[in-house]
Amino acid sequence: MSNCRTCRTKHCSGIISRRGFLAGAGAAAAVAASEIGLFEYASSLMADEPKQIAKADVDVVYVRPPNPRDVSWPGGACDIGAQQAMFTKALRSAGEKLGVELRVQDEPIHTDAHVARYVERLKKSPPDGLMIGAMELFGWAPVKKLVQQRGGVPTIIYSHLSGFTGNLQLGRDQPGVLMAATQKTDWLETGVRMLAAIRRLREARILLTRGRESVHELGTRIVPCKADWQAEIAKARDTAESRAIAAFYEKNAKKIVEPVRADIVEAARQYGVLRRLMADHDCQGITLAGCLTTKPPCLAVSKLRDEGVVATCEGCTHGALGEMVSFLLFNRPAFIQDPSPNTIDNTLIGAHCTCGTRLEGCDKDYRAPFVLRNYHTRQGVSVQVLWPVGSQVTVIQFGWPKKTLMIGTGKVVSNIDQPPSGCCRTAVEITVDGCADTRDVKGFHQLFILGNVERPLRQFCKLAGIKVSRIY
Numbered sequence: 444m445s446n447c448r449t450c451r452t453k454h455c456s457g458i459i460s461r462r463g464f465l466a467g468a469g470a471a472a473a474v475a476a477s478e479i480g481l482f483e484y485a486s487s488l489m490a491d492e493p494k495q496i497a498k499a500d501v502d503v504v505y506v507r508p509p510n511p512r513d514v515s516w517p518g519g520a521c522d523i524g525a526q527q528a529m530f531t532k533a534l535r536s537a538g539e540k541l542g543v544e545l546r547v548q549d550e551p552i553h554t555d556a557h558v559a560r561y562v563e564r565l566k567k568s569p570p571d572g573l574m575i576g577a578m579e580l581f582g583w584a585p586v587k588k589l590v591q592q593r594g595g596v597p598t599i600i601y602s603h604l605s606g607f608t609g610n611l612q613l614g615r616d617q618p619g620v621l622m623a624a625t626q627k628t629d630w631l632e633t634g635v636r637m638l639a640a641i642r643r644l645r646e647a648r649i650l651l652t653r654g655r656e657s658v659h660e661l662g663t664r665i666v667p668c669k670a671d672w673q674a675e676i677a678k679a680r681d682t683a684e685s686r687a688i689a690a691f692y693e694k695n696a697k698k699i700v701e702p703v704r705a706d707i708v709e710a711a712r713q714y715g716v717l718r719r720l721m722a723d724h725d726c727q728g729i730t731l732a733g734c735l736t737t738k739p740p741c742l743a744v745s746k747l748r749d750e751g752v753v754a755t756c757e758g759c760t761h762g763a764l765g766e767m768v769s770f771l772l773f774n775r776p777a778f779i780q781d782p783s784p785n786t787i788d789n790t791l792i793g794a795h796c797t798c799g800t801r802l803e804g805c806d807k808d809y810r811a812p813f814v815l816r817n818y819h820t821r822q823g824v825s826v827q828v829l830w831p832v833g834s835q836v837t838v839i840q841f842g843w844p845k846k847t848l849m850i851g852t853g854k855v856v857s858n859i860d861q862p863p864s865g866c867c868r869t870a871v872e873i874t875v876d877g878c879a880d881t882r883d884v885k886g887f888h889q890l891f892i893l894g895n896v897e898r899p900l901r902q903f904c905k906l907a908g909i910k911v912s913r914i915y
Contacts, residue, residue: 496646496727499571499639500544502596503534504561506585507551507578516580517605523578526603527551529628530576537632543639546570551578558585562592572638573598574631583610590614597641597906599623599634618908637903640771644907649753649763650724653732657760660846661909663767665760666724673737676716685711692742692815692826701817702824707742710824714743717754728753730763738823741797741868742815745826748776748799749810755779756797757888761841765848765890768839772903774804777839777890778828781867784881790856790874791838791881793891794867798828802893816861816868825868829858835895836873838914840886848904849885851914852876852895875915883915 505527517523531547538545552558565573573596577586583606590598590613600614602624614620623634645662652672657665679685688711693699702710717740721729729747731740734756747754751770755762762779769777776799783792796818803809814827830836838851852875859870871891875881904911 496643498542498544499642500546501538501572501574501635501638502565502570503531503545503547503574503576504589505530505548505551505576505578506553506582506589507576508553508582509551517578527576527578530601530603530631533628533631534574534635537635540632541636541639543635545635552585552589553582554585555588558588558592561589565593565596569594569596571642572596572635574634574638575600577602577610578605580605580607580610583613586610587613590617590620595619597621597638597908599638599906601631601634603628619906621902621906623902633899636772637906640768640903641907643771644764644767647728647767648724648726649760649767650721650726650729651732651758651760652720652729652734654758659760659764661764661907663764665730666726668720668724670720670723672716672720672731673733675720676713676737676740679712679716681708681712682715684715688714688746695810695813696815697812697829699815701821702815706817706824707815709738710740710742713738713740714746716740717743717747721752728755728763728767730755730758730760732758739796739818739825741818741823741825744797745799745828748797749801749805751776751805754797755888756795759888762888762890764841765839768848768900768903769890769892770805772899773892773894773896774806775892775894776801776805777892778869778871779888779890780869780871782884782887782889783866784884785872786880786882788856789878789881790872791853791884792859792866792870792872793889794859794870796825796867796869798826798869800826800828802828802830814868819865819867827861827868830855830869830871830891830893832857834893836871837892837894837896837900838873838875838884838889839892839900840889840914842886842912844910846908847910847912848900849889849912849914850897850900851878851884852897877913878915881915885914889914 577600597619599621604626611624614622647663648666651665652668656667689708744754753763753766766777769775778798780793780795800810800813802811812829816825816827818825832855834855836853840849842849853873856872901911
């Protein structure tokens with residue numbers, strides 16, 4: 444199976460489009476309108492694109508003596524120049540893959556004069572993020588000064604076995620600073636992704652199909668739709684695209700229960716309308732207000748999520764922001780759901796009528812099994828996605844006070860059968876770690892993300908100045 448288009452970095456254009464920016468790389472290649480192509484990628488038959496988001500830019504500096512002493516840590520056995528070159532290579536590779544402009548200063552910072560010159564440059568042209576490579580045990584004074592004088596630039600201190608516990612306290616209680624002490628050089632890509640995500644959240648636009656314009660505290664703009672989206676869907680006609688999408692879902696569904704082919708083709712037409720509306724409004728995602736009063740575009744929303752595009756139900760903007768974070772950091776769709784605690788087993792059932800299938804990531808081959816159902820009001824087409832039982836899961840919701848992310852973890856227990864149960868079509872039962880009574884889980888329309896991603900979420904929030912609280 445082909446990889447997701449957003450991960451084919453040889454096509455990276457360096458600018459971030461609606462389909463590409465959430466997964467971290469802009470993609471420019473046109474894709475043939477075959478059945479597989481239409482499902483795996485966004486089709487070339489819908490060529491309209493919104494205004495593109497420029498690259499995030501990240502400064503990289505290294506703190507070390509120009510000629511390290513053999514007696515110092517990392518010691519004579521370490522080729523410090525080769526080590527810096529290795530870090531730079533990893534960072535440049537990440538920047539190319541993620542569509543991030545890296546400004547690497549190869550000359551190491553060692554003296555107060557070096558710090559002053561760099562800080563002057565930083566103030567004149569502040570980047571979206573700063574990566575400081577702390578490379579010598581006795582050279583942490585310049586690192587501290589850079590952190591103190593950096594202004595409000597989100598900053599990662601990368602320490603590859605170059606600091607004792609005392610040094611690594613730097614920035615621990617300081618918003619916007621993340622200490623990344625690890626020998627894993629592949630984490631550098633994660634760091635670049637986190638720094639870029641802060642800008643992309645700030646510049647992203649989410650289309651709201653019914654409601655008022657607003658700006659989220661993270662900077663994301665909520666843009667009201669100028670058109671009657673339901674009327675636009677009613678006017679839509681079959682195309683080669685919609686027929687191919689319908690055929691793919693028919694072919695790959697584990698089972699088709701209520702819908703007939705005409706229903707599935709109609710549902711596939713909705714996908715094209717939603718994409719066009721996003722493009723018309725220069726938006727990188729959509730949240731559907733008023734979707735309960737018509738045949739809901741649940742299949743279309745599922746497909747958008749599988750492509751790395753934010754798409755949430757019922758005008759839920761906090762859900763859209765949470766899903767955007769999931770795409771930006773992990774390239775995974777999140778499942779927005781209505782919570783229903785099971786008080787006998789102390790589990791939490793999350794149910795909704797739309798869910799992505801690429802639960803492990805838009806760039807992964809895995810696709811969760813799914814069943815084609817109708818919406819629970821006996822209309823339209825919904826995708827009942829069967830989550831992998833026994834897998835870990837993370838629960839998140841942006842909540843209160845403002846700029847706070849609530850986080851919990853658990854494990855998938857079951858997928859709820861319908862019948863005999865009656866609920867939204869994708870219904871996932873999970874445990875909630877450490878929660879004595881799942882009725883204490885806070886919020887509504889929480890998001891389930893496959894896998895335990897609590898630590899990287901907390902690290903990102905530290906860097907982005909977002910508070911974190913338990914979800915119960």
